[in-house]
Amino acid sequence: AQSVSQHNHHVILSEAASLELGCNYSYGGTVNLFWYVQYPGQHLQLLLKYFSGDPLVKGIKGFEAEFIKSKFSFNLRKPSVQWSDTAEYFCAVNVPGYSSASKIIFGSGTRLSIRP
Amino acid sequence: DGGITQSPKYLFRKEGQNVTLSCEQNLNHDAMYWYRQDPGQGLRLIYYSQIVNDFQKGDIAEGYSVSREKKESFPLTVTSAQKNPTAFYLCASSIHRGATDTQYFGPGTRLTVL
Numbered sequence: 001a002q003s004v005s006q007h008n009h010h011v012i013l014s015e016a017a018s019l020e021l022g023c024n025y026s027y028g029g030t031v032n033l034f035w036y037v038q039y040p041g042q043h044l045q046l047l048l049k050y051f052s053g054d055p056l057v058k059g060i061k062g063f064e065a066e067f068i069k070s071k072f073s074f075n076l077r078k079p080s081v082q083w084s085d086t087a088e089y090f091c092a093v094n095v096p097g098y099s100s101a102s103k104i105i106f107g108s109g110t111r112l113s114i115r116p
Numbered sequence: 117d118g119g120i121t122q123s124p125k126y127l128f129r130k131e132g133q134n135v136t137l138s139c140e141q142n143l144n145h146d147a148m149y150w151y152r153q154d155p156g157q158g159l160r161l162i163y164y165s166q167i168v169n170d171f172q173k174g175d176i177a178e179g180y181s182v183s184r185e186k187k188e189s190f191p192l193t194v195t196s197a198q199k200n201p202t203a204f205y206l207c208a209s210s211i212h213r214g215a216t217d218t219q220y221f222g223p224g225t226r227l228t229v230l
Binding site for chain 2: 004006009032034036042043044045046049051090094104106107108109
């Protein structure tokens with residue numbers, strides 16, 4: 001069965017540090033990839049997504065993610081984090097044609113804490 | 117102001133009682149979803165509906181039921197058969213059922229079984 005792994009459960013960084021959150025998925029075919037973010041007290045919202053084309057995807061608030069097909073990875077990056085980036089981050093995968101078209105599989109999430 | 121509303125925000129129930137969580141959207145989206153979020157487990161799909169009067173079981177449907185009588189509404193009932201119902205429940209919608217469609221989430225309902 002398809003699955004998504006986020007190995008970092010809790011990441012603590014200081015402001016201005018660089019960020020990379022890992023995401024690996026298990027499926028050998030075509031996938032659609034997403035990163036969602038849940039800020040404290042707010043709705044879960046889309047950060048960025050990849051369907052095809054340039055494997056380096058840019059999202060909101062300076063985030064980007066790189067799809068590396070050979071590594072089954074879609075890591076999230078930000079060169080310099082801010083205190084306002086404190087949130088929980090979820091990687092998600094959707095396999096076209098799998099069961100039902102809009103079924104997304106979420107990873108377990110990574111909690112990011114930024115020290116001011 | 118378009119979006120997804122879930123009510124109530126907090127819900128308490130006694131063991132053995134059924135409880136219904138509300139989810140309404142005014143985005144004119146075809147597809148709607150219910151997820152359960154537990155610490156360290158991410159989001160797990162309970163049920164989803166791609167069109168009115170149709171819905172499908174997700175990965176953890178046992179002990180839950182849904183209905184989709186109107187496009188904008190997708191209520192979830194947590195029945196007494198659900199063994200561990202205390203959790204945070206999220207409702208979402210997407211414009212269609214396409215694999216590339218973004219899902220939009222509501223604020224969630226935290227259910228506690230006493």
